[in-house]
Amino acid sequence: MSHISVLLHETVDALLADRNTGIYVDGTFGRGGHTRLLLSRLDENARVYAFDKDPQALTVAAALEQEDSRFKMIHASFADLQQQLNQLGVYAVDGIMADLGVSSPQLDQPERGFSFMHDGPLDMRMDNSQGQTAAQWLVDVDEEHLANVIFQYGEERYSRRIAKAIKQAGYIETTGRLAEIVKLAHPKWEKNKHAATRTFQAIRIEMNKELEDVHAFLPQAVDLLKSQARLAVISFHSLEDRIIKQFIQKESTLAEDHGWGMPQQREDTRRLKKVVRTRASDTEVKQNPRSRSAWLRVAERLESEDAA
Structure with missing residues (x-):
């Protein structure tokens, strides 16, 4: 689009x-x-x-x-x-x-790694010329801080369960893999909304401050x-x-x-x-x-x- x-x-x-x-x-x-x-x-x-x-x-x-x-x-x-x-x-x-927010080209280009709708490298940086990718950040961040990010910025009630699953998975290379991990860890998600929507939003907000x-x-x-x-x-x-x-x-x-x-x-x-x-x-x-x-x-x- x-x-x-x-x-x-x-x-x-x-x-x-x-x-x-x-x-x-x-x-x-x-x-x-x-x-x-x-x-x-x-x-x-x-x-x-x-x-x-x-x-x-x-x-x-x-x-x-x-x-x-x-x-x-x-x-x-x-x-x-x-x-x-x-x-x-x-x-x-x-x-x-x-x-504010993410533009359509950022969302629609798989290589930018913002969306689980298109499988691509897990990047999420608005300025992809510098700084850590989301994949690197998820390796470095501790589980408690990750859970807090998902809860505060994604308003996700199952943040601790999701954070635990992400950290147990080790290095997560692609958006599709992260979306699948969140989906499996999520016991109940909103109708007509992917289980990973809130988690992706939270990580993107944290990554880009x-x-x-x-x-x-x-x-x-x-x-x-x-x-x-x-x-x-x-x-x-x-x-x-x-x-x-x-x-x-x-x-x-x-x-x-x-x-x-x-x-x-x-x-x-x-x-x-x-x-x-x-x-x-x-x-x-x-x-x-x-x-x-x-x-x-x-x-x-x-x-x-x-x-x-």
Whole structure:
């Protein structure tokens, strides 16, 4: 399956908010769908910077850089957003978007090792130019830590049983072999869902430090946003969405008064206001089933005087 950008127009429409110029950031370039639409909506003076860890994304981005001088690609995680942009002399931007999770090409290419739907080497690295493969990591990790990863990141109730089976199996070379081990160890799985789904998700998240990257990215994004600039983030599972929801909630809520009933002159520390939360339409889900679990959350940057 070729990559279909999820919530494409909804994200770009919300990000621009009727503007057609400025400096924008795509924190997760992927195959460039959101970036291309964004560029098509911006004037000749605009600038778009994109981030991605995946070397294959760089190939697509290199072609776009040749086509459009307004675009620049950065081979890095969006967890390094501020540092990377500051090095390029960028200290404030007009909008930032991110489409979290794994792209369709990553899932569909057996050699990337993300999916048990296609048997291939057990890799799972978004940046497969460096670091351990999942196969190597499973050899090195201790059983207790593996069980905790599967429980926390996969929300898998049989995590300890699965971790034990994985460690007893020794070196696991392929995705198909890992899926079979998990299936045999799993006493009961959800209808219409493979027994290994949660375990694969958990190992992928741990391997790529996905949730840590989101935690690092969000405050940096707000620091970079100009007044009335927007942050738009698409998530695909509850763990990611919870982080984004709680962050926006915290940044858009007036701090509680702990003055014990005494009048207090409180400083308003709110930096964001909520704009919209939406999900894929029935039409989009029918055309692209992978959009079914996607949520888009959008927030707008406030200045202190705006929040008062």
